[in-house]
Amino acid sequence: MLRYLRLLGQWALDWIAALGRATLVWFWSMAGVPQRDDLKLLVKQIYQIGVLSLIIIILSAFSIGAVLALQGYTQLARVGAEESVGLGVALVLLRELGPVVTGLLFAGRAGSAITAEIGLMKATDQLSSMEMMGVDPLHRIAAPRLWAGMISMPILTVIFNAVAIGGAALVGVDWLGVDQGGFWGGMQDGVEMWDDVGKGMVKAVLFAMVISWIAVFQGYDSTPTAEGISVATTKTVVYSSVAVLAFDFMLTLVMYGEFK
């Protein structure tokens, strides 16, 4: 029994120490005055993290939008409300699925890549050599990736929502024959700018911060071996996915009044 208590205590201490290190990584990455080639580094990372994630985001969004329209139509047609399929799909996407699915895909595609890259740089002494040249790797390596993640993911969420709604319209209107005016008109009338679009984007921004932070920290804190990098990459995907789902629940609870 005492052994288990000791292990639990050790685990708690390790967790608190890791949180402290993660906070320092965040603080030192964000601190300091931007330098002249910071913009160039940021643009490069936005390309690596954001632009290269576009294909998986677009394919997934189209597929999810199309499936939502199919399922929604089947249920709503029973009560003769098939024209509401546009509004239903839009609300589900803007409030929940857009930020959450983009977050999960982003963690798997970009988060893992960030962790593996930084971990490998650490294992091959590239971070140490940067330090010894008087260059802060947190400023040079971590900060552009954090900012690029925080800028890219909300934009990817917007693209995800737009493509998914397009996919739903293609299936609903062009294939299943839902009235075009009802599909788009219902969406226009029912979707609120702040309650639906705005709050969904608040989630996207928060998820972006959390995923980027986890990915950068796991890479920076990884054990510099092949196994260590593998463990760190797995941790990034698992922790980010759990964090996205947990934060989604909490944010939904806080932001949508009817649940209070």
Next chain:
Amino acid sequence: MSEQCKARASTRSAVGAADRWYSCAAPNHGTPPDSHVTDNLIEIEGLRFSRGDRIIFDGLDLVVPRGSITALMGPSGTGKTTLLRIIGGQIRPDSGRVIVDGRDVPSLSRGELFELRKGMGMLFQSSALFTDLSVFENVAFPLRVHTDLPDEMIRDLVLMKLNAVGLRGARDLMPSQLSGGMSRRVALARTIALDPKFIMYDEPFTGQDPIAMGVLVSLIRGLNESLAMTSLVVSHDIHETASIADQLYIISDGRVIGEGSPDVLRDHPSTMVRQFMLGSPDGPVPFHYPADNFLDDVLGDA
């Protein structure tokens, strides 16, 4: 830029101008006026450092005179690379003084440490080249980050540094296209890009063929003399290191067990120092890792 520097920059020689421009524009690595300047660039006193229960350094004392090549040797696992990282401020010791160019490294703030490191260089065992940058850009990296030199001037300086290590023709290659010896030389060119006062070499000869080893030996000696630098070399290659080192330190069990010139150490009274200098397989540093009696172990139960 001062008037003197502006006047110098107007000279016509491209390479000469590069040198003068650089000396005007490069950050000042000079010792602060209030610092304690001695003949020794590095002074370590009573250094103690441990990892968990394992004591790495137990009151280690060491000095590196300015302008010298000092070699640090000792059995594997004695903390030689750790000592380089402590000198560079990447690891904080448990106690003791680590004075580098008049500054106590463990007491420096994060910003002061980065400033101090601009005047020192370190050649890593793995070379640590940036894999996403070409040879040229690797060498240009410290110049781009720490100076405001125009691109043409950076180009001239990079070519000069690459020429010094014999790899001017490899400027467009990527690190993955280089052999181990070439990587080490590119890393050396990058290390001297800012003309540091002091370079630490971590196992520079490991894994090198005899030709590459000979090239590195002559480069370390040549650069130390021509750039008036101070060098600290960690190495296991006794002959190569002894051929260029002004003084050697042998470390074992967390302390310095022998110091002096290579000739003095070969006749050192300590059997451990002699075993190391002569490369004897057995002696005070045993061939076998501590284990139970061999016969008992072999004939015992599985």
